[in-house]
Amino acid sequence: DARVTQTPRDKVTEMGQEVTMRCQPILGHNTVFWYRQTMMQGLELLAYFRNRAPLDDSGMPKDRFSAEMPDATLATLKIQPSEPRDSAVYFCASGTVLGETQYFGPGTRLLVL
Amino acid sequence: QQQVKQSPQSLIVQKGGISIINCAYENTAFDYFPWYQQFPGKGPALLIAIRPDVSEKKEGRFTISFNKSAKQFSLHIMDSQPGDSATYFCAASLYNTDKLIFGTGTRLQVFP
Numbered sequence: 564d565a566r567v568t569q570t571p572r573d574k575v576t577e578m579g580q581e582v583t584m585r586c587q588p589i590l591g592h593n594t595v596f597w598y599r600q601t602m603m604q605g606l607e608l609l610a611y612f613r614n615r616a617p618l619d620d621s622g623m624p625k626d627r628f629s630a631e632m633p634d635a636t637l638a639t640l641k642i643q644p645s646e647p648r649d650s651a652v653y654f655c656a657s658g659t660v661l662g663e664t665q666y667f668g669p670g671t672r673l674l675v676l
Numbered sequence: 677q678q679q680v681k682q683s684p685q686s687l688i689v690q691k692g693g694i695s696i697i698n699c700a701y702e703n704t705a706f707d708y709f710p711w712y713q714q715f716p717g718k719g720p721a722l723l724i725a726i727r728p729d730v731s732e733k734k735e736g737r738f739t740i741s742f743n744k745s746a747k748q749f750s751l752h753i754m755d756s757q758p759g760d761s762a763t764y765f766c767a768a769s770l771y772n773t774d775k776l777i778f779g780t781g782t783r784l785q786v787f788p
Binding site: 567594596605606608611613618619654656658660661663664665666667668669670 | 708710717718719720721722725765769772773774775776778779780781
């Protein structure tokens with residue numbers, strides 16, 4: 564049963580600390596998406612990759628957020644320094660190029676104190 | 677123009693009733709309209725999807741109705757069950773892109 568995995572599932576940190584979230588897309592999928600979900604803003608697309616190349620990161624605050632795909636089996640989202648307003652659930656999703664369906668991971672719940 | 681507007685924000689339905697969630701869009705270049713279902717503590721999962729060349733698609737108790745001229749589409753859940761209690765997101769994507777534009781979500785509660 565292929566699925567997207569995300570680590571950690573929960574993260575509590577203090578303001579100013581670095582946070583790294585990891586995602587393992589489904590094997591063979593070549594698009595990866597990072598979303599942030601909050602009650603106020605809903606699901607926001609932060610960044611997306613196709614064949615490991617970043618195609619759109621316009622939804623991401625560039626001064627503190629960065630997203631990378633070091634290889635086809637790992638995507639990372641980093642926040643440095645973290646702020647309380649970054650508290651949210653961060654989802655990774657993967658799919659195939661123009662494949663329509665996005666398969667979401669279980670999310671990382673981040674709380675910044 | 678890139679937005680997808682979803683209503684209502686929340687919906688309470690009795691078991692056996694019909695749940696209806698509506699979405700509207702402006703960009704006529706959208707050509708794929710999925711609905712995602714999200715249970716608490718889980719990621720969203722594709723429920724059903726439609727393309728603008730058909731006006732309706734049915735899968736079990738779930739039906740999408742699509743009105744191209746009005747630029748609206750809706751999800752109907754027939755014989756709603758407590759297990760359908762979840763948050764539902766409509767979405768849209770542009771031709772030849774991977775990106776989905778999501779609506780703001782509808783929290784559905786089905787009471788026995």
